[in-house]
Amino acid sequence: MLLVASAGAQAEPRLETRLVASPYLPEPARVVVQLPPSYTEAPGRRYPVLYFLHDGFGNEETLSRRGIAALLDAEMAAGRLPEMLVVSPRGVGTWFTDSDDGKVKYGAFLGSTLVPFVDDAFRTLPRRSARAVAGISMGGYGAIRWGLRSPELFTVAAGLSAAVQQLSRRSHETLPFLVRPAFRRVFGESAATGPWQRHDLAAILLDDPGLAGRAPELLLRCGTEDKYLLSDVGAYFHKLVVALGGRSELVLEPGGHDWAYWRSVFVPFAADVARRLDRAREAG
Numbered sequence: 001m002l003l004v005a006s007a008g009a010q011a012e013p014r015l016e017t018r019l020v021a022s023p024y025l026p027e028p029a030r031v032v033v034q035l036p037p038s039y040t041e042a043p044g045r046r047y048p049v050l051y052f053l054h055d056g057f058g059n060e061e062t063l064s065r066r067g068i069a070a071l072l073d074a075e076m077a078a079g080r081l082p083e084m085l086v087v088s089p090r091g092v093g094t095w096f097t098d099s100d101d102g103k104v105k106y107g108a109f110l111g112s113t114l115v116p117f118v119d120d121a122f123r124t125l126p127r128r129s130a131r132a133v134a135g136i137s138m139g140g141y142g143a144i145r146w147g148l149r150s151p152e153l154f155t156v157a158a159g160l161s162a163a164v165q166q167l168s169r170r171s172h173e174t175l176p177f178l179v180r181p182a183f184r185r186v187f188g189e190s191a192a193t194g195p196w197q198r199h200d201l202a203a204i205l206l207d208d209p210g211l212a213g214r215a216p217e218l219l220l221r222c223g224t225e226d227k228y229l230l231s232d233v234g235a236y237f238h239k240l241v242v243a244l245g246g247r248s249e250l251v252l253e254p255g256g257h258d259w260a261y262w263r264s265v266f267v268p269f270a271a272d273v274a275r276r277l278d279r280a281r282e283a284g
Helices: 068-075 106-121 138-149 169-173 175-187 194-199 201-207 232-243 258-273
Strands: 003-006 015-018 031-036 049-053 087-089 130-135 156-160 217-223 249-253
Touching: 003 087, 003 175, 015 106, 031 068, 031 106, 049 106, 049 138, 049 258, 068 258, 130 138, 156 169, 156 201, 156 258, 175 249, 194 201, 194 232, 217 232, 217 258, 232 249
Parallel strands: 049 087, 049 130, 130 156, 156 217, 217 249
Antiparallel strands: 003 015, 015 031, 031 087
16 A cells, blocks of 8 residues: 555645555555544544445545535534544446456455555544445445445445446446446446346345345435436345345435435435444544
């Protein structure tokens, strides 16, 4: 792991950009870390961490560009949202998992490189109970996939309009045209091949019935006007997790698959995650 660059701090919110090298990636990954308001003034304090995975058309700067980082900072400064670090890695075109062609092992990077890097570089509470992962759309898939892959790392995995649909030719064809090449590059060319099954979240749970019980608590939130019908597939996935003995919470509400909806609910979505994080010995 190598720190290659760091951007200057901003007044509100305070953001740092790092380049994180890993043997699992062909080039270092850009990662934006949002520090909580009291980070500088309380040098003895440690904080929980929320890993945020962006949507298919976003990048590591999505939260700042969309004004979400400023909202989170204001809520934390006012005491309405528990303070935490928010870590946003760049995952453009990766679906935040290992690609079928073996060239990008993003899932391995997240667990084996990024989490240790963040715990070493920042004042975190380096334990499962103080660590969560969340994402939007493609990133929601990645968050749930990462939670299932590495249940020892996270106490919560959350998806906002999460793309948890079963991987099939039909689900592939409902994707925006520009997203489809990345989908095939990551998951393989055909639904008839093994990689699609290996990345299908429902299939992963059914292949290992005990996994749901070991997994982090899952939080799923989606708009009922989602054009990809992710509210329906989210409801199915939620029921499957519960039936297999897992913990899952589902919120369906008016909204589409767009930033008008995501921005309107992101603060309460983040608050639902933050409330579940262990804050013991923050000042230790």
